[in-house]
Amino acid sequence: MRKKSLSCVLELARRDPRVVFIGSDLGVGTLEEFRREMPERFFMEGVAEQNIIGMAAGLALEGFIPYVNTIATFLTRRCYEQVAVDLCYHNLPVRLIANGGGLVYAPLGPTHLAIEDMGIMRALPNMTVLAPADAAEMGRLVPQTLDVPGPVYIRLGKGGDPVVTPADDQSAIGQGVVLRRPGRCLFIATGIMSGRALAAAELLGAQGLACGVLHLPTVKPLDEVKILELTTGVEAIFTVEEHVLPTGLGSAVSELLIDRRPGRVPPLHRFGIPDRFPDRYGSQDELLDYFGLSPAQLATRALSLAGRQAA
Amino acid sequence: MTASPSFFATALARAEAAFTAHPAPLDARSRHLRRLAVDGLRGGNRGHLGSAFSAIEILRVLYDEVLRHDPRNPTWADRDRLLLSKGHGCLGLYAVLADKGYFPLSELDRFCRFDGILGGHPDAKKIPGVEASTGALGHGPSIGLGMAQAARLQKRDWRVFVITGDGEINEGSVWEAAMCAGKHRLDNFTVIVDYNKHQSYASTAEVQDLEPLVDKWQSFGFAVCEVDGHDVGALREVLAELPFDQGGRPNAIIAHTIKGRGVSYAENNVEWHHKSNLAADEIAALYRELEG
Known part of the structure; x- marks a missing residue:
């Protein structure tokens, strides 16, 4: 799912100059193609989630559409006030791609589990919360996020999850x-x-x-x-x-x-x-x-x- | 343009002089703007007077002489962006914006009221001329540097100014932003610290000492200048030097100010950080202090 969601971001960025990518301190080589092709729109800003969300808000206020990616728990708990005030209150088109929603990081322990992420995100007005079932559905939903007027939280699974959604599904964001x-x-x-x-x-x-x-x-x-x-x-x-x-x-x-x-x-x-x-x-x-x-x-x-x- | 070492030395000497001697009296415009802020305080029956009055000259010089802006066109694409990150100092901002014509002066009478647009913290959704809704402390620098990145990506020459409080920069997020702006060498980005040396509970020295403050900003990659934040001429000179550095470093201005400046009994008095339910004679006394 992660690979699929990030490749969607790359495609979106290729066709829309408003798309920028902001990571925290992701794995080596993440979105290398993006960095090579569009270095000015690729940001890797370190382990500083509060700043990353505020920076994304500033870019969005000026017309950009930032896709922000890091581990789910740090993208929700760590910077909750920035998500609430900078993104949701201003209703800005920032997309949060959250690695390892739920119990994915089981071996790393409770500090890394995002098991209340959907709850705290859905408590915020203007926020859209997505949790696709598989990579194929991720591939159908992420491109749609480009046009959502407000912020979007995208919960990712571990990857390699069995594909259970129909390949011809035409569902829009908001549809079951x-x-x-x-x-x-x-x-x-x-x-x-x-x-x-x-x-x-x-x-x-x-x-x-x-x-x-x-x-x-x-x-x-x-x-x-x-x-x-x-x-x-x-x-x-x-x-x-x-x-x-x-x-x-x-x-x-x-x-x-x-x-x-x-x-x-x-x-x-x-x-x-x-x-x-x-x-x-x-x-x-x-x-x-x-x-x-x-x-x-x-x-x-x-x-x-x-x-x-x-x- | 690069400011010379002697320029910094002169500015610093002037700032130091201002704080070893009694500060010069405020001119008519500074008193006028403070009276407008008191109009708001009276209208809402509350307000952060001390925090507003330390920033009046900073705001005044920016809006009078530095910012590229047009009150008739608040969303002009090429305007300079100003964020009052210390949102609780909003009475100062409202006074200046109202004076400039962003909204009618009568709005000040509805400060913090149910049907007003001017809340206890600035709201970008309601107030013409306000770029971002601030008040949760430590957010402005990151939002501002995102805007500065946007200007760079769009190859535009507008600039971003963020005014922070001193208590505000206790927030770790400010230093995350400082690292980031330093890394990107955003010379179109300027942080102005309204260093009035007092926060809500007590002096900054007591609550959370910020010193050595100039060294801190420098070590985070900023070109730093100190100034007397109530000296209109000195502020003008310093702001005219932006960007401070040809090397592309972002700019920090440490504006030495006095909390509650302009009202003798409120100066350096944390009791006046925020006031509510002032009696009519107390409001009258504020106007008397600011006459002329």
């Missing part, structure tokens, strides 16, 4: 993607968890529980139309996210349903990371298992909850 039509139940997921939710739905199908999957590559603004349409008549909704439960996708969907369907919200269960700092290392998959978020665990949990409701 139906990966599987709903049956009795519906998974609503985002980012790489949509692929896991799809695998869980297939396991459930084999066990006789028809379960759809609505993938939301845009966490803010939510695709209200699709969520309201697809949740109509389902027996249970399961939200799935690689994110802490407070403030995440499950919260966002709950808020929407409570606001729009007062007294008629279907049973809704949120699958995500509990409200505590992870206390293990290992791999992203190991931590997802640890938090009950593997496809098999999602299927088991969904089956148990759906069965309990049917009874």
Whole structure:
């Protein structure tokens, strides 16, 4: 996803002179082609995220469209006030490409995990929050970011994640993607968890529980139309996210349903990371298992909850 | 143009002299602008008077004689950009902008009011002539250097001026920006530190000593000049020397100022950093101090 998103930025910069790239202290050779072709629009500004966001704001105020890239947690927590005031309050077209959203940096420990990033980004007015499921979808969404008038947060997965979105998908930013039509139940997921939710739905199908999957590559603004349409008549909704439960996708969907369907919200269960700092290392998959978020665990949990409701 | 060593020595000597002797009285224009700021203070029944009054001459000289700007066309593409990074000093900026005609003087009466455009910190979305919404301290230098980068990319000759407070530069982000501007040798970028030696709680020496301040900016890659920030002639001379350095270094001006300058009992008095709910006789006393 990272490679794909950065190659999209290179292409955007080639065709639009307003596009500039700002990195912090990225890996050697990052966007080398960009640096060689357009050195005046390539910035590598060191481990100074507050300054990078302010500088991006200054460039955007003068008509440029900066794409800023560094590790997700440092792009959100470290410079939150600059993101809130300089980018969101001024409503500037700055794009934040966040490496390693969720549990990607599992071996590096809790300092490097971005598990509340979507929550704190979606709390800010004017911010658009994207979490594509795979590199192919990243390739379809990043070019669209050029025309978004305000700031955009783009959460990246680890890379090499299985491609689960349809190659011919034409969805615009803000639109959900139906990966599987709903049956009795519906998974609503985002980012790489949509692929896991799809695998869980297939396991459930084999066990006789028809379960759809609505993938939301845009966490803010939510695709209200699709969520309201697809949740109509389902027996249970399961939200799935690689994110802490407070403030995440499950919260966002709950808020929407409570606001729009007062007294008629279907049973809704949120699958995500509990409200505590992870206390293990290992791999992203190991931590997802640890938090009950593997496809098999999602299927088991969904089956148990759906069965309990049917009874 | 490069300022000569003797120019810096003269400016510094003058700045030092100003602070060893009692400062010269303010002229009519400086008193007029301060009275406008008091109009705002009266209108909002609050305001950072001390922080505004230390920066009046800096703002005055910039808008009167240095900045390329047009109050009838605040978004003129080739204007120089000024950011009041110490946004809480906004009454000084509002006084000057109103005086220049960016908005009617009557707006000062609605300072901080529900239906006003002039808030307790400058808002670029509402106020003609304000480039960026500041007030969260330590943001202006980075935004300003991004603008300076933009001018360079667009091959334009407009310049960027950022006025910071002294307490403000406690913020680490200021020094991130300083490193960055130094690295890029943004000689179209000037930071002016309104060094009034006092922050909210007490003197800067007590809260977080900034000295040696000139050395700090120099070591971050700036060409630095010190000046008496209330001496209109000295400010004029220093600002006319920009950029200070042929080598392309960004510019820092350490403007030695007096917090609350112009009101005898507010000078160097942190009680006047921010004031609210002033009685009518207290407001009247402020105008009396600034008569003429």
